[in-house]
Amino acid sequence: MGTTLLIDWTRCEGRGLCAELLPEVLTTDDWGYPLSIREDRSLEVPPRARRYAEEAIRECPRLALRLLDS
Amino acid sequence: MTGLITPVRGLLGARARTYREHLDTVGPLPAVGAEQLVQLVAAAGLTGRGGAGFPSARKLAAVGSRRSPVVVANGAEGEPASSKDRALLIHTPHLVLDGLVLAARAVGCRTAYVYAPESVLDSSIRPALTQRRDRLTITPVPSADTFISGQETAVVAAVQGLRPVPTSTPPPIYVKGVKGRATLVHNVETLAQVALIARYGATWFRERGTDDDPGTRLLTLSGAVARPNVYEVAGGTTLGEAISAAGGALEPIQAVLVGGYHGGWVPWTAHAAQCPLTRTGLSAYEAHPGAGILVALPARRCGLKAAAGLATYLAGQNAGQCGPCRNGLPALAGHLQDLVQRRSPAHNHEEILRLVGTVDGRGACHHPTGTTRMIRTALRTFRNEVELHVAGACTELQGSRKGA
Ligand code: SF4
Ligand code: SF4
Numbered sequence: 001m002g003t004t005l006l007i008d009w010t011r012c013e014g015r016g017l018c019a020e021l022l023p024e025v026l027t028t029d030d031w032g033y034p035l036s037i038r039e040d041r042s043l044e045v046p047p048r049a050r051r052y053a054e055e056a057i058r059e060c061p062r063l064a065l066r067l068l069d070s
Numbered sequence: 071m072t073g074l075i076t077p078v079r080g081l082l083g084a085r086a087r088t089y090r091e092h093l094d095t096v097g098p099l100p101a102v103g104a105e106q107l108v109q110l111v112a113a114a115g116l117t118g119r120g121g122a123g124f125p126s127a128r129k130l131a132a133v134g135s136r137r138s139p140v141v142v143a144n145g146a147e148g149e150p151a152s153s154k155d156r157a158l159l160i161h162t163p164h165l166v167l168d169g170l171v172l173a174a175r176a177v178g179c180r181t182a183y184v185y186a187p188e189s190v191l192d193s194s195i196r197p198a199l200t201q202r203r204d205r206l207t208i209t210p211v212p213s214a215d216t217f218i219s220g221q222e223t224a225v226v227a228a229v230q231g232l233r234p235v236p237t238s239t240p241p242p243i244y245v246k247g248v249k250g251r252a253t254l255v256h257n258v259e260t261l262a263q264v265a266l267i268a269r270y271g272a273t274w275f276r277e278r279g280t281d282d283d284p285g286t287r288l289l290t291l292s293g294a295v296a297r298p299n300v301y302e303v304a305g306g307t308t309l310g311e312a313i314s315a316a317g318g319a320l321e322p323i324q325a326v327l328v329g330g331y332h333g334g335w336v337p338w339t340a341h342a343a344q345c346p347l348t349r350t351g352l353s354a355y356e357a358h359p360g361a362g363i364l365v366a367l368p369a370r371r372c373g374l375k376a377a378a379g380l381a382t383y384l385a386g387q388n389a390g391q392c393g394p395c396r397n398g399l400p401a402l403a404g405h406l407q408d409l410v411q412r413r414s415p416a417h418n419h420e421e422i423l424r425l426v427g428t429v430d431g432r433g434a435c436h437h438p439t440g441t442t443r444m445i446r447t448a449l450r451t452f453r454n455e456v457e458l459h460v461a462g463a464c465t466e467l468q469g470s471r472k473g474a
Pocket of ligand 2 (some may be wrong): 218235236237387388389390391392393395396432433434435436437438
């Protein structure tokens with residue numbers, strides 16, 4: 001059981017807004033594209049950060065983000 | 071009906087240009103039902119021969135449970151070091167088409183496509199289609215001459231007449247593919263095997279190969295081997311046996327690129343030579359058999375230079391869609407080229423390691439992951455060469471030979 005952030009890389013334009021809104025999961029790479037802060041690069045969203053993930057999804061100008069519950 | 075047909079030895083034993091010749095060689099297409107066919111393929115343990123190695127019966131079953139599916143025979147073969155799909159389509163077009171007809175039957179589909187280079191469609195597939203009467207509409211679709219044209223989502227795009235570049239998943243194509251319909255994309259070698267399994271059975275298929283890797287598979291051998299060509303070998307064949315099948319090494323070799331440009335560099339050692347060309351057999355080297363590609367690298371060549379050449383090619387083949395791939399692969403290739411040129415080798419080496427860790431897995435398709443795998447295994451296999459470069463030297467410049 002877990003919630004993972006999905007990034008549609010064909011849509012994302014990499015201004016990094018999501019990384020600002022969701023620092024519990026994301027930072028940015030050399031070019032401003034979202035990058036997992038974790039060593040294993042997992043994009044799992046901890047329950048306490050879920051509402052921020054939802055906000056990032058709403059705010060993403062390219063509609064590139066989704067959550068996958070498994 | 072023809073009488074008793076002696077089963078052929080394998081794919082390459084089934085060569086036939088005309089439909090008549092084909093039927094004489096392998097016998098008629100048996101009337102197997104959909105369920106029986108999926109069971110046969112499952113019992114045979116056939117896995118995909120396009121690179122991913124996914125169990126074929128599971129793919130058939132996943133698509134078969136959905137409405138009005140589409141089936142595509144994938145012969146795009148974007149890998150520059152592979153020529154087995156072309157060989158198969160040229161020498162055994164009817165076996166591939168039989169496999170397509172069977173797969174369509176297994177999933178209950180009436181729309182099928184053959185996706186392959188225009189030259190192959192023209193010289194082999196279109197003429198073959200005029201010789202047979204299938205109750206299925208088979209449409210040839212020319213594939214683009216790009217590395218990623220054979221990625222499944224790119225195949226779906228091409229069949230729809232769109233630019234042949236990957237699209238984002240999920241949903242997977244077995245749920246939503248060509249025109250929103252469930253789509254099955256099978257490599258042409260996989261389909262040819264299905265056509266033989268339907269005729270001769272799962273037990274026949276398992277007579278060759280191992281439990282872990284049943285049946286036979288095609289390999290494309292190139293580089294410093296005596297007879298570069300396409301070979302059919304039993305599953306579980308070791309790296310050493312495969313090199314021997316091509317007449318052995320032409321000169322001392324230091325490594326073999328296994329699995330193609332997205333594969334792994336495997337050092338040519340006594341241990342590696344004994345590894346079966348399977349996922350488990352090659353896991354110690356982070357390599358996989360992929361589409362059966364082997365390229366032998368001479369000991370006198372600089373392995374880093376070879377890897378940098380591949381990385382530069384792969385960087386140029388990114389589809390320009392995904393930020394980390396579009397920016398990361400050219401940056402990686404640039405650092406590799408600089409390392410080869412010994413511009414500021416220690417820094418370049420560090421940057422390569424860092425970028426490999428950030429680019430990996432971040433794209434709509436496997437291009438970043440495959441490319442970083444090739445680079446990571448190169449740094450490991452050619453670590454002596456890395457040290458030489460950091461010290462300002464290079465095997466090729468010195469003309470010095472390393473021990474085999
Ligand atoms: S907010 Fe959206 S477009 Fe911007 S970097 Fe994040 S995913 Fe990409
Ligand atoms: S990951 Fe690279 S090659 Fe794959 S779709 Fe994105 S840009 Fe194209």
